[in-house]
Amino acid sequence: MKLLGYKRIHGIIRLKSGLRIGMSKDQMTIGDVDNPVIRNPLTEEPYIPGSSLKGKMRYLLEWYLGGDYIARSTEEHVYVPDDPNDPVGRIFGSAPSTKAQRRIAQQRGPTRLLVRDAYLTPESKRALEAMIARGGYLTEVKQEVFIPRIGGDANPRTAERVPAGAKFAFEMVYRVMDTGDDGKTDQENFKHVQKALELLQLDGLGGYISRGYGQVELEYQVEDR
Numbered sequence: 486m487k488l489l490g491y492k493r494i495h496g497i498i499r500l501k502s503g504l505r506i507g508m509s510k511d512q513m514t515i516g517d518v519d520n521p522v523i524r525n526p527l528t529e530e531p532y533i534p535g536s537s538l539k540g541k542m543r544y545l546l547e548w549y550l551g552g553d554y555i556a557r558s559t560e561e562h563v564y565v566p567d568d569p570n571d572p573v574g575r576i577f578g579s580a581p582s583t584k585a586q587r588r589i590a591q592q593r594g595p596t597r598l599l600v601r602d603a604y605l606t607p608e609s610k611r612a613l614e615a616m617i618a619r620g621g622y623l624t625e626v627k628q629e630v631f632i633p634r635i636g637g638d639a640n641p642r643t644a645e646r647v648p649a650g651a652k653f654a655f656e657m658v659y660r661v662m663d664t665g666d667d668g669k670t671d672q673e674n675f676k677h678v679q680k681a682l683e684l685l686q687l688d689g690l691g692g693y694i695s696r697g698y699g700q701v702e703l704e705y706q707v708e709d710r
Contacts (some may be wrong), residue, residue, distance in 0.1 A: 486594050492659040492675060494682075498533065498603055498690075499516035501652075503605035503627060503646035505698050506537050506691040522624055530610065530623055531647045533690070535600035535659025538655070543577045550677075550682060554673055556699040567595040569664070572674045576659075594662050597671060598678060613651060619662075624648070629696075646698060649703040655705075 508523035522531045543563070547554035547577040554573060557564040565574040567585065569592035578596030605613070605623070613623040625648045631640040659678055661671040682703055689699035 486665075487663040489661045489663050489671075491710040492661065493708045494657040494659065494678070494705055495708075496567040496655060496703060497606065498653040499656050499702045500603070500647060500651045501700040501702055502649050503625065503698050504533075504651070504691050504701070505644055505646040505693055506531075510569075520642075521571070522645045522647060530605055532605070533603040533653050533655070535602045537690065538603065538657075538685075539577065539598065541688075542598075542678075542685060543573065545684040545688055546576075546677055546681040547573060549680065572671055572677050575671065575674055577676060592600050592664075594664060595660065595673070597660045597662070599658045599660075601656045601658075603653040606652045606654050609650075609652045613648070614664055616648070628629060644693070 504522075505520070506523050508521055523534060524530060525532050547558075547563075550573065553566060554564055563579070565571060565579040565586075567589050568574070569589055571593075574590075574593055576596075576598050579586070579590055579593075581590045610623065616623065616625060624645050627644050627646055629642050629644060631642060633639075657678075659671075659675060661668045661675075664670065682705070686701060686703055688694065690701050691699040693699065
């Protein structure tokens, strides 16, 4: 097995609607909103974790490909077929727990797709700083109301989110490995990465997508290294 090269995907994620990627309430302090967004602990700026991007891409691609990825998802947290050439396993990796799975993982090789955390562009940070007086730091606090269907009073709730229009710089790196095929399998599987990026724009990122949150638009380019 040999590393032949990388495909570097880099560009901008532009929010077409408010984005909410929450953090643990264990990190909250007195006076915080009910549902805070995740922030960089050093700068207090909201960001998009690479794990959120990668996890959503995997989720969408598994649904797109269908079959055992979904049918057997109740048996394991994520299901990866016992095939070293399986595209989802090669692109996103697996967590083998048995001796047989570890043997397949060794044949498959390392996870091909590396997804970095995405941070606010300097332009968006300056724009969002103007919002401090209107809500959270670099974010907005959205008021919503839950209305019981039978009786009872409406229950207000708040959710912090990064407002529409904000931009994040993102980067992903895709490894092309020679597993005895001159890298042809990984080159072919790269189309699945691009499909996952397309699905991400059709679906959404973060929480409350069905309520209008998380619509994103990507502008990116691919460089072979």
